[in-house]
Amino acid sequence: xxxxxxxxxxxxxxxxxxxxxxxxxxxxxxxxxxxxxxxxxxxxxxxxxxxxxxxxxxxxxxxxxxxxxxxxxxxxxxxxxxxxxxxxxxxxxxxxxxxxxxxxxxxxxxxxxxxxxxxxxxxxxxxxxxxxxxxxxxxxxxxxxxxxxxxxxxxxxxxxxxxxxxxxxxxxxxxxxxxxxxxxxxxxxxxxxxxxxxxxxxxxxxxxxxxxxxxxxxxxxxxxxxxxxxxxxxxxxxxxxxxxxxxxxxxxxxxxxxxxxxxxxxxxxxxxxxxxxxxxxxxxxxxxxxxxxxxxxxxxxxxxxxxxxxxxxxxxxxxxx
Amino acid sequence: xxxxxxxxxxxxxxxxxxxxxxxxxxxxxxxxxxxxxxxxxxxxxxxxxxxxxxxxxxxxxxxxxxxxxxxxxxxxxxxxxxxxxxxxxxxxxxxxxxxxxxxxxxxxxxxxxxxxxxxxxxxxxxxxxxxxxxxxxxxxxxxxxxxxxxxxxxxxxxxxxxxxxxxxxxxxxxxxxxxxxxxxxxxxxxxxxxxxxxxxxxxxxxxxxxxxxxxxxxxxxxxxxxxxxxxxxxxxxxxxxxxxxxxxxxxxxxxxxxxxxxxxxxxxxxxxxxxxxxxxxxxxxxxxxxxxxxxxxxxxxxxxxxxxxxxxxxxxxxxxx
DNA sequence: CTGAAAGCGCTTACAG
DNA sequence: CTGAAAGCGCTTACAG
Numbered sequence: 001x002x003x004x005x006x007x008x009x010x011x012x013x014x015x016x017x018x019x020x021x022x023x024x025x026x027x028x029x030x031x032x033x034x035x036x037x038x039x040x041x042x043x044x045x046x047x048x049x050x051x052x053x054x055x056x057x058x059x060x061x062x063x064x065x066x067x068x069x070x071x072x073x074x075x076x077x078x079x080x081x082x083x084x085x086x087x088x089x090x091x092x093x094x095x096x097x098x099x100x101x102x103x104x105x106x107x108x109x110x111x112x113x114x115x116x117x118x119x120x121x122x123x124x125x126x127x128x129x130x131x132x133x134x135x136x137x138x139x140x141x142x143x144x145x146x147x148x149x150x151x152x153x154x155x156x157x158x159x160x161x162x163x164x165x166x167x168x169x170x171x172x173x174x175x176x177x178x179x180x181x182x183x184x185x186x187x188x189x190x191x192x193x194x195x196x197x198x199x200x201x202x203x204x205x206x207x208x209x210x211x212x213x214x215x216x217x218x219x220x221x222x223x224x225x226x227x228x229x230x231x232x233x234x235x236x237x238x239x240x241x242x243x244x245x246x247x248x249x250x251x252x253x254x255x256x257x258x259x260x261x262x263x264x265x266x267x268x269x270x271x272x273x274x275x276x277x278x279x280x281x282x283x284x285x286x287x288x289x290x291x292x293x294x295x296x297x298x299x300x301x302x303x304x305x306x307x308x309x310x311x312x313x314x315x316x317x318x319x320x321x
Numbered sequence: 322x323x324x325x326x327x328x329x330x331x332x333x334x335x336x337x338x339x340x341x342x343x344x345x346x347x348x349x350x351x352x353x354x355x356x357x358x359x360x361x362x363x364x365x366x367x368x369x370x371x372x373x374x375x376x377x378x379x380x381x382x383x384x385x386x387x388x389x390x391x392x393x394x395x396x397x398x399x400x401x402x403x404x405x406x407x408x409x410x411x412x413x414x415x416x417x418x419x420x421x422x423x424x425x426x427x428x429x430x431x432x433x434x435x436x437x438x439x440x441x442x443x444x445x446x447x448x449x450x451x452x453x454x455x456x457x458x459x460x461x462x463x464x465x466x467x468x469x470x471x472x473x474x475x476x477x478x479x480x481x482x483x484x485x486x487x488x489x490x491x492x493x494x495x496x497x498x499x500x501x502x503x504x505x506x507x508x509x510x511x512x513x514x515x516x517x518x519x520x521x522x523x524x525x526x527x528x529x530x531x532x533x534x535x536x537x538x539x540x541x542x543x544x545x546x547x548x549x550x551x552x553x554x555x556x557x558x559x560x561x562x563x564x565x566x567x568x569x570x571x572x573x574x575x576x577x578x579x580x581x582x583x584x585x586x587x588x589x590x591x592x593x594x595x596x597x598x599x600x601x602x603x604x605x606x607x608x609x610x611x612x613x614x615x616x617x618x619x620x621x622x623x624x625x626x627x628x629x630x631x632x633x634x635x636x637x638x639x640x641x642x
Numbered sequence: 643c644t645g646a647a648a649g650c651g652c653t654t655a656c657a658g
Numbered sequence: 659c660t661g662a663a664a665g666c667g668c669t670t671a672c673a674g
Binding site: 346 | 650651652653654
C-alpha cells in the first residue's frame with residue numbers, strides 16, 4: 001500500500017503539502033494539487049482512515065440504534081446507513097435494543113465514554129436522555145429541539161393511498177395503524193386518511209392503537225370485528241397489511257376483489273411467500289444518505305435543517321386494484 | 322479518555338511496560354501487571370483500537386460476504402458476526418453480493434488492495450478465486466482445502482426430524498430442498514432423509530433442485546404435483562417450509578392435521594404473521610463465535626481445524642405434531 | 643503557498 | 659522484567 005509519504009516523495013513535495021492536497025484542507029497551488037493528485041492516482045493511494053482518525057481524535061465510530069434489526073425496515077435502513085457511513089471512513093455499530101441487551105450495554109458504555117462520534121437514533125420507544133453534546137439524528141421521530149430527523153412525505157403519500165382506494169371503487173375505506181408512544185411523523189399517515197375521508201363526507205373508520213411487533217394479527221382481528229363491512233384498508237405498516245391479507249383470506253374474503261389492501265413501507269422482499277403487496281415505498285437509500293449528511297454536519301458543528309423530507313410513492317402489487 | 326500514558330504515569334511505570342501488561346504481549350512481573358491492571362480499571366482505560374491497528378499494520382477490517390442480507394438467516398448471522406468482530410477491535414463491512422453491486426465493487430477493490438484482514442465468505446454461489454494469502458472462513462460451504470468452515474450437525478438434526486415425522490404418524494414423508502451449486506454441508510439434510518427412509522424400508526420421495534430466493538412457491542407446487550399423497554414434509558429451509566404451508570393451505574389441507582411440516586434454520590421471527598413453524602434451529606450466535614475464532618487463528622497464522630460443528634435442535638411450533 | 647516538525651495512542655525491537 | 663525510543667500514517671499549527 002502506498003502511503004502519503006510515497007506520494008509526497010514521488011511528487012517532489014513535503015508530506016504536509018501532500019496531505020493538504022489530498023484532504024482538501026488548507027490552501028494549495030492548483031498546479032501542485034494537480035501533480036499530487038496524479039501521483040496519488042498512479043500509486044493507487046488510499047488514505048488510511050485509522051491514522052486520520054487517530055490524529056483527528058475521532059473514534060471513527062457511529063452508533064445506529066434500532067428497535068430490532070430483524071424487522072425488514074430496520075435491516076434495510078442499517079445496510080444503507082452502513083454504506084454511507086463506511087464511505088466516509090467511519091465504521092458503524094448497530095445496536096438492536098430489543099434483541100441484544102449485552103451489546104446495548106457495551107454501547108451505552110461507549111456512549112458514556114464519549115467513544116462514538118454520533119448516533120443515528122431510530123427508535124419507536126422512549127429512552128434515557130443522552131449526552132446533549134453528542135450529535136444525534138433520527139428517523140421520523142421528534143426526539144427534541146436539537147435533534148434533526150429524516151422522514152418520508154407521509155401525509156401526501158397517505159392521501160394518495162386513500163384517494164386511490166376510493167377511486168378504485170372501495171365503498172368502505174378503513175385505516176389501521178399503531179399509536180407511537182412518542183411524537184413521530186408516522187401520525188401523518190392516519191391523519192391524511194381522516195382528512196381525505198372528511199373531505200369526501202365519508203365516515204371515518206379508524207383503529208389506532210399501540211401494539212408490539214408480532215401482535216399484528218390480533219390487531220387486525222379487532223379491526224375486522226369493529227369494521228366488518230370494510231372493503232378497502234389502508235394499513236400503517238406492511239406488517240399490518242400482511243396480517244390483514246392473512247386474516248381476510250382466512251375469513252374467506254378475496255383479495256383484492258372483496259377487500260383491497262395498501263400498506264406502508266415497501267420493504268417486504270420476494271422471498272416472502274405471498275402475493276405482492278400494494279404499498280407505499282419509502283426511499284430508504286435516500287433517507288440514509290440524508291440522515292448521514294445531517295449527522296456529519298452536526299459532527300462538524302454546522303447548522304442543519306430540523307427536518308428533511310424524502311418522497312415516497314405507491315408501488316403496485318396484487319392486493320389492490 | 323484515559324490513554325496508556327495516563328495509566329503508565331499513574332502506575333509509576335514506563336509506557337512500554339503498561340502496554341505489555343495491558344495487551345498481554347511480552348513478559349511482565351505479576352506484581353507490576355496487577356498494579357497496572359488496577360490503575361487501568363480505576364481510570365476506565367479502554368485501548369484505542371485505531372492506534373493499535375495502525376501500529377500493527379492491520380486494517381482492522383473484516384469482510385462478511387453473503388448472498389443477500391435481506392434473508393433472515395444472513396441478517397441474523399451478520400448481527401452476531403458483527404458482535405464478535407467488534408468486540409475484538411475490528412470493524413466489519415458486509416457485502417450483500419446480490420443486492421448491492423456498488424458496495425461489492427468497493428469491497429473487491431479493498432480486497433485487491435489488501436485492505437481487509439480477513440473474509441467470512443458465506444455464500445451459495447461460485448465466486449472468483451481469492452488471494453490465497455488472505456485468511457478466509459466459511460459457513461457450510463467447502464470452498465477449498467485451505468478454508469475452514471463452521472456448520473451445524475445437519476445430518477443428525479435432519480435424521481431427528483424425519484424420525485419424528487414418522488413417529489408422529491406421518492405415512493408418506495417427503496423431502497424438498499435446494500441443490501447447492503457448490504459442495505456444501507447442507508446436502509446432509511436430504512441425505513439424512515434418504516438414509517432414514519431406507520432404513521425403515523420406506524419409499525424415498527425427494528425433490529432436490531436448484532432455485533433462487535423467491536421461487537419457493539413454484540418449487541413447492543412442483544413438489545405437490547409429484548407427491549400429492551404427502552402428509553409429512555421435511556423442508557430444507559424455513560422459506561420452503563413457509564411456502565409449503567401456504568400452498569398446502571391454499572389446496573385446502575389442514576396443518577398439521579393433514580400435513581405436517583418441519584423446516585430448517587429457525588430464523589423466522591414473530592412478526593411473521595403465521596402459525597409458528599416447527600423447525601430445526603441453528604445456533605447462529607455460536608456459529609458466529611466459532612467462525613470468528615477460526616478466522617482470528619488464521620489471521621494470526623495459527624493452525625485450525627478444517628471443520629467446526631455446532632449442534633442444532635428441533636424447536637416446536639404449530640406445523641407439526 | 644509550502645516544508646519541517648510535533649504528535650495522535652499504541653507496540654515492539656533494543657538495551658540493560 | 660523494564661524503560662527509552664522509534665515508528666505506524668496521517669494532520670496541523672508554526673514559520674517562512
